[in-house]
Every structure is written in structure tokens, then in C-alpha cells.
Amino acid sequence: MPHLGKLESAVMDVLWSSASSLTVRDVLERMPAQRNLAYTTVMTVLSNLHRKAMVDREPAGKAYSYRPALTRQGAAAAALREVLDASGDPRSVLLHFAETATEEESTVLRDALARRPPKP
Known part of the structure; x- marks a missing residue:
């Protein structure tokens, strides 16, 4: 997943907040007024x-x-995957994250890993 610039992120925010597809005009009208x-x-x-x-x-x-x-969450997960892949040392990045994760984040990760089916 490519990195998004500020304007791309703002446009994606408009699309993510909509329950339906939007035209260019629709997106333009929903952008913050200061833009x-x-x-x-x-x-x-x-x-x-x-x-x-x-x-x-x-x-x-x-x-x-x-x-x-x-989804917004899918895009964030893809961005995290990109960071891990580009780091050259994903193990160290994950370990550093684990050290800084909140208790709630740690619980979510433990629960998700416990539910994950084993890889062949």
C-alpha cells in the first residue's frame, strides 16, 4: 500500500465517512471549507x-x-505491513512495539494471535 499525502488522506477520510460511492463533486463538497x-x-x-x-x-x-x-483499518494494517517489510528487521520493530504497547493493545494482540489458525 502506498504512502498517502495530506490531501490524499483528506480525500480518503471523506470516502471512509460515506456510506455510499461519491463523485468528484460530492467529495469536493464534503472537503473541509479551509481547503x-x-x-x-x-x-x-x-x-x-x-x-x-x-x-x-x-x-x-x-x-x-x-x-x-x-477499510480505514485495512489501510492502516497494510501501512504497518509496509513498514515491517521495509525495516530490514521486522522482529526488532515488533519487539520495540511490544515494549511500547498499552495493556489493552497487548491484550488485543494476544487474543488475535490465540485465535489465528496455525500456518501449514
Whole structure:
């Protein structure tokens, strides 16, 4: 999963907060007011997100409607996987994380690992 820039993250936030697919115009209208973006800017960002496989799109008249290809949690997990893969030493990264994890995070991880089926 590619790293997202600030504007890409803001567009993904809009898509993740919607229960349905959105057009470029819909996304533009739901962006925070302080952004003052052009339609073509949002269209370019959505096209880039589609190229990065972060959003799916389908024809909607003469335009497209967009929806997230991953949940927010799925995207965060993919980003974590990317960090581990790029670290060169995933064991050390995981051990460092384990040392800094809260008690609740540790419990969630232990429970998830206990439920995970064994790998062949």
C-alpha cells in the first residue's frame, strides 16, 4: 500500500465517512471549507488513488463514482505491513512495539494471535 499525502488522506477520510460511492463533486463538497480546492485537483487526487488501488471507481453518467478499496483499518494494517517489510528487521520493530504497547493493545494482540489458525 502506498504512502498517502495530506490531501490524499483528506480525500480518503471523506470516502471512509460515506456510506455510499461519491463523485468528484460530492467529495469536493464534503472537503473541509479551509481547503478551497479546485474540482480538477480533487479529480486528479481520486485518479491517483485509483491508480494506487486505494479506491474503486465505476461509471456514473459522464463521470465516475468512487469508494474506498480498503477499510480505514485495512489501510492502516497494510501501512504497518509496509513498514515491517521495509525495516530490514521486522522482529526488532515488533519487539520495540511490544515494549511500547498499552495493556489493552497487548491484550488485543494476544487474543488475535490465540485465535489465528496455525500456518501449514
